[in-house]
Amino acid sequence: MSVVEQIKQVTAEAIKQVYNVEVTENDIQVNATKPEFEGDYTVVLFGFIKQLKKSPEVLGNDIGNYLVQQNSTLFTSFNIIKGFLNLTITDAYWVNFLQANYGNTLFGKKEPNGQKVMVEYSSPNTNKPLHLGHLRNNFLGWSTAAILKANGYDIIKTCIVNDRGIHICKSMIAWQLFANGATPESTGIKGDHFVGDYYVKFNDEYNKQVAQLVDNGMPREIAEKEAAIMKGAQEMLLEWEAGKPEVVELWKTMNSWVYAGFDITYKKIGSDFDRVYYESETYLLGKGLVEDGLKKGVFYKKDDGSVWIDLTADGLDEKLVMRRDGTSVYITQDIGLAVNKYEEYKYDQSIYVVGDEQIYHFKVLKFICQKLGLPSADGIYHLSYGMVELPGGKMKSREGTVVDADDMIAEMISIAQQKTEELGKVKDFTADELNELYNTLGLGALKFFLLRVDPKKRMVFNPEESIDFHGFTGPFIQYTHARIKSILRKQADNTWKEAGVSSSHLLPLEKMLATQLEQFSTIINEAANEHDPSKLAIYIFNLAKIFSSFYTEHSIMSAESEEKKMLRLKLAQLTSHTIKTGMELLGIQVPERM
RNA sequence: GGACCGGUAGCUCAGCUGGAUAGAGCAGCUGCCUUCUAAGCAGCAGGCCAUUGGUUCGAAUCCAAUCCGGUUCACCA
Numbered sequence: 001m002s003v004v005e006q007i008k009q010v011t012a013e014a015i016k017q018v019y020n021v022e023v024t025e026n027d028i029q030v031n032a033t034k035p036e037f038e039g040d041y042t043v044v045l046f047g048f049i050k051q052l053k054k055s056p057e058v059l060g061n062d063i064g065n066y067l068v069q070q071n072s073t074l075f076t077s078f079n080i081i082k083g084f085l086n087l088t089i090t091d092a093y094w095v096n097f098l099q100a101n102y103g104n105t106l107f108g109k110k111e112p113n114g115q116k117v118m119v120e121y122s123s124p125n126t127n128k129p130l131h132l133g134h135l136r137n138n139f140l141g142w143s144t145a146a147i148l149k150a151n152g153y154d155i156i157k158t159c160i161v162n163d164r165g166i167h168i169c170k171s172m173i174a175w176q177l178f179a180n181g182a183t184p185e186s187t188g189i190k191g192d193h194f195v196g197d198y199y200v201k202f203n204d205e206y207n208k209q210v211a212q213l214v215d216n217g218m219p220r221e222i223a224e225k226e227a228a229i230m231k232g233a234q235e236m237l238l239e240w241e242a243g244k245p246e247v248v249e250l251w252k253t254m255n256s257w258v259y260a261g262f263d264i265t266y267k268k269i270g271s272d273f274d275r276v277y278y279e280s281e282t283y284l285l286g287k288g289l290v291e292d293g294l295k296k297g298v299f300y301k302k303d304d305g306s307v308w309i310d311l312t313a314d315g316l317d318e319k320l321v322m323r324r325d326g327t328s329v330y331i332t333q334d335i336g337l338a339v340n341k342y343e344e345y346k347y348d349q350s351i352y353v354v355g356d357e358q359i360y361h362f363k364v365l366k367f368i369c370q371k372l373g374l375p376s377a378d379g380i381y382h383l384s385y386g387m388v389e390l391p392g393g394k395m396k397s398r399e400g401t402v403v404d405a406d407d408m409i410a411e412m413i414s415i416a417q418q419k420t421e422e423l424g425k426v427k428d429f430t431a432d433e434l435n436e437l438y439n440t441l442g443l444g445a446l447k448f449f450l451l452r453v454d455p456k457k458r459m460v461f462n463p464e465e466s467i468d469f470h471g472f473t474g475p476f477i478q479y480t481h482a483r484i485k486s487i488l489r490k491q492a493d494n495t496w497k498e499a500g501v502s503s504s505h506l507l508p509l510e511k512m513l514a515t516q517l518e519q520f521s522t523i524i525n526e527a528a529n530e531h532d533p534s535k536l537a538i539y540i541f542n543l544a545k546i547f548s549s550f551y552t553e554h555s556i557m558s559a560e561s562e563e564k565k566m567l568r569l570k571l572a573q574l575t576s577h578t579i580k581t582g583m584e585l586l587g588i589q590v591p592e593r594m
Numbered sequence: 595g596g597a598c599c600g601g602u603a604g605c606u607c608a609g610c611u612g613g614a615u616a617g618a619g620c621a622g623c624u625g626c627c628u629u630c631u632a633a634g635c636a637g638c639a640g641g642c643c644a645u646u647g648g649u650u651c652g653a654a655u656c657c658a659a660u661c662c663g664g665u666u667c668a669c670c671a
Contacts, residue, residue: 036615046651166671317596329668330670460605468620472607472619479631490630548635549636553636558630
């Protein structure tokens, strides 16, 4: 149990014993004591003065005395300022905590809780390469899954690949028209970029054709529908749906190029999936559910044969679930896929990591599933994240301001290399070791940069700021880890691990470190419950910062006494382990040296 | 127009289930490498927490209104 939980528990007990009044632990507010006051944790008493009809001073004294007397292993003293009861935790408590956990490889993690959570993330389109927004999605999804796993959940990572539709046909027709049989192999271009280039070519040609038609006197609106290349793409989509062999063959070939490209990127950034769904295999799902919904009266049919659901009573709109030609729409497929996923995995929770422009969509999805009485419904959770913008505004593919994922990754790694070379600290590394280090640092910087802000908020990606490896960054934390490891290597023998630590007086920075370390599992819990890796990122940064101050202020290897040395080695050991574990949950590696 | 999200230091962000004098990082300015890695540490400076009103012992935090920015409300996905 965490210190804060213990304080709440014993405070509730104190109020019960002293005043014979029952309060729940949730009623008790415990904060970290502000640095300018004496104490470690503070119980806020204002809430009880009315209920117990005592002045804050009396209340604080009664509770404080009870706590210190009855829980002498936990509290050493208290003071009251206004309505704040400041409690000082005994040094022995922190020392025991440290002794009990410094060698605990599962520190901060929880036992399996038997609950199953699906996390769907990444979900690319196969007509163009990944960009910065996809990276935020991938890092978030992967990290959220890892954090939930650390909290005891059984995790299934999934991805739905949007591998069919008009956008794919656009790349396909452009390839037919302009490629002269070129392939990624023949050109040496990474497959996803290769296909993406033809998607761009399609749009160029399309715009040209529309302009030409407009010049010839056709209204723009008509011209946009009449352009030959667009008609070709639409025809191709129909042929694909009809299963025309040449079209299906080309589709398979071009998608295989894209997958080969994606695989390289996924491998580089560490994204992986337990189950991949392809839209080409799921887009017909959900049609049967429309029939069910009609029977149950959840849906209704309009005169033209299209099927709708009326969500106006829920504050939403009327929503189409099946076109008049009997084909299903996006939401219908999603309902079908949700059912499929549930049948396959019987999940307790199904998290969709999808951008916040689809908030409305997922609201509708959940409502419909609930109204259909599907068991999969209540577990649906949309982990929405904000758009990644550039300092100049949104990324726009038409203006060529989209930041390509592969380019970004390569640039970060190259900057890592440049900075490492400037500092010249690892000249004895082999080429492979250097390569690994650059990857670790470059990707660490990028991942941390994208994960350190609240997922729900849109964020500005400032390239200059992102390549800064100082301060609130991944490399700073990695550096802190490397410094600790350097010390631990110096103490080569393991005797210190057996040695007990004395409960001598803790210096302020020693206590701050211990206090911060103790909060690790609480933070993992919070990050999991709120689906928010940024909570963890901020925590690790603060931990590294406290350690850095401690490191500068106090020597470990040349400590004042052997006992202090043992204590500090264990503090260092637990700090390095916590940084490593915490960063792992963000998908970031930490080096032994840098 | 309806719904939803946001507005905190020059910039990027924490803090938002109400608590003490609102915090980081970057940028700016001062110091600190014969001592465990200076990708570091210590310090200075920087704020009408968008505005107005309300709720109360107490509001950046809750409520209402207003202003500004964004998303969304497709027989697109």
